[in-house]
Every structure is written in structure tokens, then in C-alpha cells.
Amino acid sequence: MTTTAIRGTGPAIASPGIPEESTGDPRQLKIAMVAPPYFDIPPAGYGGIEAVLADLSNALVSAGHQVTLVAAGRNGTRAGFRAVWDRSVPERLGEPGPEIIYAVQARRVVEQLAAEGQVDIVHDHTFAGPLNAPAYARLDLPTVATVHGPADSELREYYRAMGADLPLIAISGRQRALAPELNWIDTVHNGLDPADWPFQPTKGDYALFLGRFSPDKGAHTAVLAAREAGLPLILAGKCNEPPERRYFAEQVEPLLGPHDKMIGPADATLKRRLFSNARCLLFPVQWEEPFGMVMIESMVCGTPVVALRAGAVPEVLRHGVTGLICDDPGELPQALKDVTQLDPRDCRSHVVRNFSATAMALGYARAYRRALASFSLPAYLAR
Numbered sequence: 001m002t003t004t005a006i007r008g009t010g011p012a013i014a015s016p017g018i019p020e021e022s023t024g025d026p027r028q029l030k031i032a033m034v035a036p037p038y039f040d041i042p043p044a045g046y047g048g049i050e051a052v053l054a055d056l057s058n059a060l061v062s063a064g065h066q067v068t069l070v071a072a073g074r075n076g077t078r079a080g081f082r083a084v085w086d087r088s089v090p091e092r093l094g095e096p097g098p099e100i101i102y103a104v105q106a107r108r109v110v111e112q113l114a115a116e117g118q119v120d121i122v123h124d125h126t127f128a129g130p131l132n133a134p135a136y137a138r139l140d141l142p143t144v145a146t147v148h149g150p151a152d153s154e155l156r157e158y159y160r161a162m163g164a165d166l167p168l169i170a171i172s173g174r175q176r177a178l179a180p181e182l183n184w185i186d187t188v189h190n191g192l193d194p195a196d197w198p199f200q201p202t203k204g205d206y207a208l209f210l211g212r213f214s215p216d217k218g219a220h221t222a223v224l225a226a227r228e229a230g231l232p233l234i235l236a237g238k239c240n241e242p243p244e245r246r247y248f249a250e251q252v253e254p255l256l257g258p259h260d261k262m263i264g265p266a267d268a269t270l271k272r273r274l275f276s277n278a279r280c281l282l283f284p285v286q287w288e289e290p291f292g293m294v295m296i297e298s299m300v301c302g303t304p305v306v307a308l309r310a311g312a313v314p315e316v317l318r319h320g321v322t323g324l325i326c327d328d329p330g331e332l333p334q335a336l337k338d339v340t341q342l343d344p345r346d347c348r349s350h351v352v353r354n355f356s357a358t359a360m361a362l363g364y365a366r367a368y369r370r371a372l373a374s375f376s377l378p379a380y381l382a383r
């Protein structure tokens with residue numbers, strides 16, 4: 001096997017912090033889980049945050065906590081459910097209006113839960129929702145927010161302005177390191193339930209690109225690398241907004257060869273089949289990706305990942321074991337050949353050990369208790 005140049009390799013970084021049993025607080029928690037309004041939970045197709053929310057809610061319930069999902073649309077989890085809107089609104093994704101209206105109406109739902117004694121802590125996964133944190137504090141409810149996007153973008157000023165009112169949870173060490181001054185209380189990697197994903201040791205002979213069609217996701221780089229390696233490429237993912245369609249038409253489609261295939265969005269069933277049969281997932285990300293759910297989805301199916309070094313990639317992959325990390329796009333074609341030497345069983349076990357929904361739930365329970373302990377301190381001690 002020809003090894004691809006790599007710096008600073010090693011096992012994935014475990015979520016930092018004190019063990020769950022050392023918190024001194026064994027009580028079960030009542031959690032109001034505020035979801036974005038755009039996709040059902042779990043999502044039928046696109047919706048990384050919603051997929052994480054579904055697995056997190058189920059795992060917390062399995063651990064004995066009481067979870068109430070505050071969301072739009074239907075409830076596909078084991079958690080309790082309070083609807084903010086009757087249906088999710090994927091067609092409104094990216095518009096500011098729905099965010100603000102939804103945040104106000106979600107606050108009313110949480111206030112009702114508080115009046116019923118059904119919530120100890122609010123966990124918000126939306127953009128505008130954290131602005132409700134001071135209102136919840138007046139009800140003696142702490143709020144935590146998971147930062148699902150890049151904290152080093154313009155969002156940095158938003159979260160900085162929230163200050164001590166809003167404890168933040170990072171989804172990777174890299175995300176946290178890029179904005180170290182924010183009010184982070186913990187880092188909890190995303191996870192999934194391995195039982196929901198098939199394992200397949202035998203692979204087909206194609207590479208898979210699965211993600212949004214955006215320059216920073218690198219679909220154009222994936223096509224070029226697969227072509228040079230002589231490997232067919234299947235491309236799948238979200239490509240319905242005007243910038244996504246324009247990027248595909250101008251920068252990706254002209255590069256496609258006769259054996260490449262663009263299939264567009266993939267629902268849960270098709271996505272699992274694509275992952276299971278691929279030689280590898282090609283992840284040539286070209287921005288500070290905060291996590292990268294598709295990497296653990298691929299690995300849990302026994303399919304290694306060939307990636308560019310960016311964002312959280314070195315935290316999620318084990319170079320030479322569950323994938324190959326390249327420092328330059330020119331290294332990708334050789335890596336697409338070398339990746340066949342990796343063992344699918346190692347990919348699966350890496351996810352089971354490090355990125356399970358159970359581990360994620362333990363990490364969040366730890367973060368909740370930290371937030372509750374800090375919230376209950378006198379102000380002069382909490383500073």
C-alpha cells in the first residue's frame with residue numbers, strides 16, 4: 001500500500017470533560033429539545049441536524065431522561081412532542097422571517113412546558129432561538145445551544161454578543177479552537193445509532209460524493225480526482241437552491257465522464273445503499289467543516305473515507321485505518337486506489353466506539369449538568 005502524506009495523525013479525539021458518573025448528580029433530567037422548523041425528525045432525506053436530533057433524543061430517553069421535542073411537523077422519535085407548527089417548511093430554508101416567527105412561537109411552547117413543570121433545561125438547535133435564553137432564565141431555566149455551523153464566520157459576533165447568557169456546546173475541537181473566546185462549556189461529537197445502519201464488508205467499484213452542491217464541499221474536486229484514478233463516481237445530495245444548481249451546472253456537470261452519475265437527493269434508504277456499496281466516500285471538503293456527518297455514516301456501513309485535511313476531518317477519521325487524509329488535492333487519485341487496503345470492520349468499530357448515539361447522549365447529559373450547576377451558582381461565583 002502506498003501511504004498518503006499525513007501530518008499529526010492519530011485516533012479520533014474523544015469528547016473532553018469529566019466522566020458522567022463523576023458529576024455527583026445522578027438525577028434524570030427534563031429536557032426541552034428545540035429543533036429547527038425545516039425538516040421532519042428524523043428527516044426523510046436531507047437534514048443533518050435533524051438526524052442528529054432524532055438519535056440524540058432517542059438515546060437520552062433510553063438513558064432515562066425525559067425529552068420533549070419542540071418542533072414543526074411530525075415526531076419520529078421516542079421523545080414527547082409539542083408542535084410549534086403543523087408541518088415543517090423546507091421551502092423556507094434560508095429565509096430570516098420563519099426563523100424569527102418560529103423562535104417566538106417556540107418560546108410560548110417552552111413557557112407552557114415550564115408552567116407544567118416539564119422542563120429543567122432548554123437545548124436549542126436553531127439560529128434565532130438562543131435569543132430566548134434571557135426569557136427562560138427569568139423562569140429559572142438555563143439554556144444551552146449547540147453550534148452546528150462554523151463559529152468562525154459572522155456567527156462569531158452573534159454568539160459573542162450573547163456572552164454568559166448562553167452556554168455553547170461545540171461539535172468538534174476544531175470548531176471550538178477557531179473561536180476560543182466564546183462561552184463554550186463542552187465539546188460533544190455528533191453521533192448516530194449503529195443499529196440503524198447496515199454493515200457490508202464487500203464493496204462495489206465506485207467512489208461516492210454525498211453532500212450539498214457547494215464549492216466548499218468540493219464536488220468538482222471529487223470529479224477530477226475520480227477521473228484521474230479511473231474510478232466511476234456517483235454524486236448525490238442537495239441541489240435545489242439556485243446557487244447549488246448554478247454551481248453544479250457551471251463547475252461540476254462539464255467535468256462528468258460517461259461512467260459518472262449524478263442522482264441528486266438521496267432518501268434514507270438510497271443513502272444507506274450508496275454508502276454500503278461504495279469503495280469509499282470521497283470528502284474533498286474545502287472549508288473548516290465543523291464535523292461532517294457523512295463521514296461517520298459512511299464508516300458505520302464499513303466504507304472508508306478519502307478526505308482533504310480541513311476542519312474536523314482529523315478528529316473524525318483515523319488515517320490509515322478508517323480512511324486516508326490528504327494534504328493536497330493532487331494526492332486524492334492515489335488515495336482512491338490505496339483505500340481498498342483498509343478493513344471495513346475497522347471503519348464500523350471506530351464509529352461504534354467513538355460516535356454512537358449513546359456516547360453523544362452521555363456527553364450532552366454531562367453538558368446539561370454543567371450548565372445547571374453554573375446557572376444555580378450565585379452570580380459572583382459563576383463569573
